[in-house]
Amino acid sequence: MSGPRSPHGSSSQANQSPTHLPVRNDWLNLQREAPLEPEHPVIDAHHHLYDRPGSQYLFDDYLADLGTGHNVRATVFLQARAMLRAHGPEHLKPLGETEFANGVAAMSASGIYGATQVCAGIVGFADLTLGDGIRPVLERHISLAGGTTVSGGRFCGIRQSLTWDPDATLTNPLYPTSECQMDTTAFRAGFAHLAPLGLSFDAWVFFHQLRRLAVLARAFPETSIVVNHCGGFVGIKGYQGRGDTVFQEWRQGILELAACPNVMIKLSGLGMRLSGLTFEGQDRAPSSMALAQAWRPWLETCLTAFGAHRCMFGSNFPVDKGNHSYGVGLNALKRVLGTSTPADKANVLWRSAKTFYRLPIDCAAPLSSGMNADVSRSNG
Template sequence: MTTAGNYLSVRPDWLACGTETAIEPEMPIIDAHHHFYDRPGWTYLLDEYLQDVRTGHNITASVYMQALTRYRPEGPEPLRPVGEIEYVAGVTAPLQTGTPQVAKGMVGYADLRRGAAVRDVFEAELQAGDGRLRGIRHLVTWDADQTLVNPLSAAPRGLLLSPDYRAGVAQLGPLGLSYDAWLFFPQLPELFDLAKAYPETPFIINHCGGVVRIASYANQRAEVFDAWSRSMHDLARLPNVYVKVGGLGMRINGFEFEKGERPPSSDELAQAWKPWMHTCFEAFGAHRCMFESNFPVDKGSYPFSNGWNAFKKLTVDASADEREALFRGTVSKVYRLE
């Protein structure tokens, strides 16, 4: 399996030569964030996800995250993303009475730039979601260095500050929906402003807050960490903001795990991730943090089992209550999975 563009290639043979046995295999886990992909040269659907899930860790349920997959091929353009929720709800319906309950919660896409008019998409996705739609994500990644931006998720500068976009966000709360945020770390102050404006809506920061350490940021790593840390601590002051701890296997993160002769071990992952993930724990507390696989995107950097082993090693000194929150409690609360 290979990928193109901004994604790292997934190399099954390379992953297989370093896949670890799961530690603490009985610990119940809810994967807070994964995708299905159906793209030229890259298929990762339910069967592929289940293959990863069944490598030893006790994944009891998951939250599905929109990924431009199986949109309706025709009909009104704004409603075409409803096809993704229809598809995911359909293929995962048989799993809802067993384990793992894949897509026990789902996050869809809608174009929030449509303002109040976007409510029709929310309502259609709620109807299509088999009672499992929990939120919306509209990607807003922007940077002055355009080499960083994936064309599939490019957004104009300052979109979070746009009145039309905010009018769309305003429709989430009345329908009981949350907002998932994928953006780059310099945009975190804009997210703070948005989340503060809608205190009744849960905001979930994806992938530790958009860590970027390549291209124009490659030689500013200390400055990147300091700016990111300040913004994350600011966001943690807002009680309606949560963070997904994970997603640090992407090209833009600059860890370069993919360049090793073998995949990184869980010890190597934990050491590299510790400053970032422990900052999230310290700023937000365990009850506002949740672990995510971000598969298949992070699969270009390490095996599924190694990633969850690293999360377990990073929390070895946490209390039982904190670990319960990080691995299943927070995600269950935020996405109302009980």
């Protein structure tokens, strides 16, 4: 199978974030679409909220993106160095992000902001290279979120970025890692504490690290792992123009991971600059048909390898918002699912995420009338 091509020629990407494209709302608004199959329940298994210099994306911003007519029932918050504590030991500063996400979840659970249960699941950060010393940190995350999802709380897992590449400009320097970090004794000692506490692991790695991740998955068969962003293929910088080679190496890694029954995958992140599948150079934002055409080889490979019951939708907003709007991206995924059975569509759109993160969400129940609550309500 030949690797897919980038939908447009890319310009120089020096001094640009390897993941984030600038969000241009005027450009996004040039492409508006009605939601496809809006009756289907959806769980967004991967989004962020943060307030950074020059980049703010908070609860109301996310609610506005959700208000496109798709039936999003619940969401899972993923760590992104948001609201870290300003003081205290470095390894405890990420507890602030869990406190923040749980506060947003409490606001959402009030029903005042609509029926979508935002941050129903929280995936935080903890430095697993602390080894056995990570246990009390994990326990504090769990406590701050009212327990794990399986016990009626919201905390469900840990993400520690493991992305590494010989080209350091492709990685985030705020997440120092190494080529063999997931093989180290210290990391594995910390990783061993996840399953006993009822926690999963979100694995953010690049495509050439997938086989190494499979070794980790086989060493810890009792730990549930979900691969982020379709397995982290890269189509920029040194990988630009090497689509066939990248695709084949990525595909072999996907097949090896799919053979591990404790591993699932997120159909997410294709709007990141890293993928090389972006449309930022075009006059208007892409349609769902254009996105579906660009994404199809990658998504269909994941669906075939893992099966729909081990694939889940994640918007990766606001990161992917630099490439497409929320509703258009969901439409694109639904187009790729096309003639899939109702059960397979349900698995990808909500059931796999509910199962993996153990979310107490009843997607079969009718949505309350507050679904499309006006998020611009008066404060008077």
